[in-house]
Amino acid sequence: MSAPILAATGLTKRFGGLLAVDGVDFEIARGEIVGLIGPNGAGKTTFVDLLTGVQMATSGSIRLGERDATRLSAHERSRLGLARTFQIPRPFQDMTILENVMVGALFGVGGRAVGMEAARRQATDALARAGLGGLADRRTDILTTSGRKRLEIARCLAAQPMLLFLDEPLGGLNATEVNEALDLIRTLRDGGVTIVFIEHIVPAVMSVSDRVFVLAGGRKLAEGKPAEILADGAVRRAYLGDVGGAVRRYRPAATPAGGA
Amino acid sequence: MKPEGRSLFARHRDLLLLAALVVLAAALSTRLGPYGLRVATMVFMYVALAQSWNLIGGYAGLISIAHPAFFGTGAIAAAILLINGAGIPIAMLGALLVSLAVALCIGLPTLRLQGHYFVVATLLVSEALRNFVLNLNAFGFSGGIAVNLVGPLGLTRMGPAEYNQLFYFVMLGLAAASVLVVLGFERSRWGLALRAIRDNQTAASALGVAAARLKTMVFMLSAAIASIIGTAWAFWLGTVETNEAYNLLITFEIIVMVFLGGRGTLWGPVIGVVLILMLNESIGIELAELTQIVSGLIVVLIVLFQPDGLIRITTDGLAAFAPRRLAANFRRYRVT
């Protein structure tokens, strides 16, 4: 693997007596798509919170390229090239959908210097790519769950990140929309964006990831190519087993995907 | 896209409206009698104050009760400088600098607090500062005694009419300037960032907004404007007294005005100021308590039934106050 653009060592987060993330080592190279899977409560969201600075780690360290990012705040990491969607969408409710996305364009990685008009154009473009074109001037409360997830993605796109974390972005999407989203993820990667992708829809993760990273009980359970992970006994017992039926029933073209 | 397509008039509508209001006010100055002039000067002063609070309370959504500290320090620090022989420009500048230092001392710790804690902390800090100044005995200033500024100001050669005219224009200028500041702010990336923080600070930070720094900057800007108005107010009255300068009621009044008109909007506070001051003037000084009760009632009703304020009429017409809409707002916003 070439020099990682992000590397975490011994990353740990303690909530009182609970070790939500427990000494996890993680690396990702430029241009990779890494699927992050694990049962409910495995610590996936908390792990991404730690990497993006939304929460501070109890211990462990994080490097972004050459820099020690362990103590950097979320906005500083964003400016260094990170962006993330939230599993539970966090729209800016008192703004239009376009304005929501403009925040990404104005303050994210690519946008620090652009003026309002340029930000408006970039935001419009990001909305179209995320499938929300035409809703620019509406308020966020008209959006459905899947619309909110798309808005999360659009805001990140406008920020032009080099490393993008997607926390269950497919919730509420139907099968066609899931495939569109996966295409978007591949397109982004082809455009040079590195991606960490959390998702419970296992076939979706497997189809798009170069590498899969499995968390269970806050610890790394396994890591490897999608085929290796699918064949891994420990992973099957801890995670895939309980959704095995769903995996077998999953038909990308016909069945609607489950909710968030 | 719509923004590019907007007509020149639409894009500069707010500026044109402001210019028209200023021209109108300037033209009125010679037509108004002493009473009208005084009320109008008061309206301008309150517009400027309400806009300064609107920045922090409206756009940033931080219900700061620290405003008396800035308004009061603007007045008292300028008075102290004046009676010690400083000229008017030095007194103005010095008071502004002292207020900014006070704002930094108040802002840095309190802006880390969440919601209600911030409200209570700013209230306590500004009351503490009032008590401190009340007990201050230095630089020829004694906190409990009113300071006469007429002599030190050196404006004794002006007749009362001229003097009142001067401050009519001073306050008009401050009001216009504060509207301009809010307008510029609202249209800028910082205005958008601040609204993002107000709606969801975590998401804003994750998108690259330096939330803590931006809130501190806006707090300072808001404090600076309040301080300048405090200085102008002291000069206008020609006498200042600590309890009046650090009076919490002025801040409560402007909060009522901003909520009534529409917080976080450009013209809402202006509407609120005009309505509340008209109410005060019509009820009169004998029934001052009544106006406070009515003001309190107004805030409760507006927060419960139309949190966007009266300004909604300009976008939605009377539908903004249709019973069904009010009931829907009530269901949406009440605490259950």
Ligand SMILES: Nc1ncnc2c1ncn2[C@@H]1O[C@H](COP(=O)(O)OP(=O)(O)OP(=O)(O)O)[C@@H](O)[C@H]1O
């Ligand atoms: N702020 C918090 N305080 C206390 N416990 C927390 C907090 N956030 C998360 N946890 C706990 O930490 C564990 C990991 O939660 P996390 O949300 O990271 O899991 P997850 O893998 O994202 O789960 P899901 O698939 O349901 O999204 C859970 O047991 C959760 O209850």
Ligand SMILES: [Mg+2]
């Ligand atoms: Mg999660």
